[in-house]
Amino acid sequence: MAFALHAPRVNNNDDIVQVIAFRVAVGDFVKQGDIVLDVETDKAIVEVAAENAGYVLKLMCAVDDKVAVGSVLLWQGETIDEPVPETAVVAPATGGGNVRPTAKARALLKELGLDAGVVPASGDRLSLADVETYIAAHGIQRRDHIPAVTVSARESVPDVAGELVDLNAEERGMLITVSWHRDHAAATYLEVEYDPKAWEDHAAAYASANKLMLSPLLPLLAYRYVQLAKANPRVNATVVNGKRFQYQPVNLGFTVQAGETLYLTVVRDADALETQPFIEALGEVQRHAIQRKLSREETSGATLAFSSMARWNVSRHIPILPPYCSLMIAHAAPKGSGRAVLGASYDHRVLSGFDVARLLMELAKPPV
Amino acid sequence: MNLDRNAIKAAVRAKVIELAKNLGMDASDIGDDDIIPATGYIDSGAILELVVWYEDAYQMPLRQEEINIDNLGSINSMADFVLKRKG
Numbered sequence: 001m002a003f004a005l006h007a008p009r010v011n012n013n014d015d016i017v018q019v020i021a022f023r024v025a026v027g028d029f030v031k032q033g034d035i036v037l038d039v040e041t042d043k044a045i046v047e048v049a050a051e052n053a054g055y056v057l058k059l060m061c062a063v064d065d066k067v068a069v070g071s072v073l074l075w076q077g078e079t080i081d082e083p084v085p086e087t088a089v090v091a092p093a094t095g096g097g098n099v100r101p102t103a104k105a106r107a108l109l110k111e112l113g114l115d116a117g118v119v120p121a122s123g124d125r126l127s128l129a130d131v132e133t134y135i136a137a138h139g140i141q142r143r144d145h146i147p148a149v150t151v152s153a154r155e156s157v158p159d160v161a162g163e164l165v166d167l168n169a170e171e172r173g174m175l176i177t178v179s180w181h182r183d184h185a186a187a188t189y190l191e192v193e194y195d196p197k198a199w200e201d202h203a204a205a206y207a208s209a210n211k212l213m214l215s216p217l218l219p220l221l222a223y224r225y226v227q228l229a230k231a232n233p234r235v236n237a238t239v240v241n242g243k244r245f246q247y248q249p250v251n252l253g254f255t256v257q258a259g260e261t262l263y264l265t266v267v268r269d270a271d272a273l274e275t276q277p278f279i280e281a282l283g284e285v286q287r288h289a290i291q292r293k294l295s296r297e298e299t300s301g302a303t304l305a306f307s308s309m310a311r312w313n314v315s316r317h318i319p320i321l322p323p324y325c326s327l328m329i330a331h332a333a334p335k336g337s338g339r340a341v342l343g344a345s346y347d348h349r350v351l352s353g354f355d356v357a358r359l360l361m362e363l364a365k366p367p368v
Numbered sequence: 369m370n371l372d373r374n375a376i377k378a379a380v381r382a383k384v385i386e387l388a389k390n391l392g393m394d395a396s397d398i399g400d401d402d403i404i405p406a407t408g409y410i411d412s413g414a415i416l417e418l419v420v421w422y423e424d425a426y427q428m429p430l431r432q433e434e435i436n437i438d439n440l441g442s443i444n445s446m447a448d449f450v451l452k453r454k455g
Contacts (some may be wrong), residue, residue, distance in 0.1 A: 287419065311411055
């Protein structure tokens with residue numbers, strides 16, 4: 001059975017990607033992980049890798065096409081002569097058998113341009129909840145769930161001389177993200193102060209022992225955060241359809257400011273890494289962000305997030321929760337103050353203040 | 369790309385000074401053997417930018433484990449590492 005490769009979500013704010021180049025042609029055999037095409041958003045050019053090995057059966061778009069995130073870019077098959085579904089939206093069986101989607105599930109699949117075959121079914125039929133669970137886990141955003149970014153008709157223009165100006169892509173993206181935080185998460189914030197000396201000493205000793213160029217303070221803090229989340233899975237979850245969606249891996253989102261662009265880079269399966277491999281993995285995605293060469297894997301699927309504005313000498317910042325993240329920790333360390341702050345925005349549907357305060361107090365101490 | 373050792377050193381020095389200037393620091397007196405992270409002229413974010421610039425300027429992609437004090441810690445070591453890799 002043919003299987004589809006979908007347009008990736010490069011970042012949370014772009015629902016459209018533009019195809020820049022194909023690196024394969026119909027008939028080619030590609031291995032899992034081979035780069036098959038390049039796509040571009042307003043912020044980055046990203047290489048798209050094959051998720052599975054197989055022959056390229058059909059290209060569903062052309063160079064310069066603008067396609068919706070989640071739509072089918074190309075079809076692959078185990079043999080070169082497999083039939084390709086007529087449209088990007090198909091409703092055949094899932095891996096285990098002939099599981100048909102319900103009408104509501106089919107409508108959502110169509111809206112997203114998703115192949116029913118990629119979505120696991122929990123029962124005899126592929127349900128709406130199955131699709132919603134799948135898109136939550138993969139960071140795919142529904143168009144009708146994106147809050148309006150235009151000025152409401154009921155909103156009056158200020159009674160001061162001026163003009164309405166269209167937002168640019170980044171401004172629209174930020175407005176969408178902030179609106180998601182406002183409309184979906186029950187977001188609140190708390191913070192704890194701590195004496196940074198123990199962490200600074202720990203990081204300095206680690207840097208010296210490993211001859212590191214970059215201070216490992218933030219990577220070590222982030223790694224400790226991952227370990228605490230691993231030990232307390234409750235913090236590594238979100239809510240979907242009124243149920244708790246417990247993430248299996250800890251995929252750490254880590255903000256990187258690259259010029260004017262703020263990326264949420266992602267280290268996947270961070271809980272499976274030892275300290276130094278984690279630091280190296282984080283260093284790699286940071287470099288890719290600066291180079292504007294982030295892959296889909298490095299910009300999607302965050303289950304937790306971390307941010308620091310210590311570089312800018314900020315004393316407090318209250319982060320916006322990335323979609324489907326219930327916790328984002330914000331680090332600040334005003335220079336010369338002798339104190340540092342760990343703050344956290346959290347989704348109160350998932351976590352209580354006690355959960356978060358306890359985690360922050362543990363995080364304030366380096367590992368023994 | 370000029371692979372003369374003095375030219376590499378001059379280019380690295382200029383980049384460090386530029387990055388430090390962005391942070392409000394004057395790094396013009398940095399020594400060739402000074403350990404760049406220890407000087408305090410540039411922070412981790414700027415060191416990351418320095419590394420990315422270095423990879424691009426000398427068309428020399430680095431493995432993460434190569435980004436260490438021994439290879440890139442000072443102006444001299446950065447110049448030597450280019451010549452070692454390109455030599």
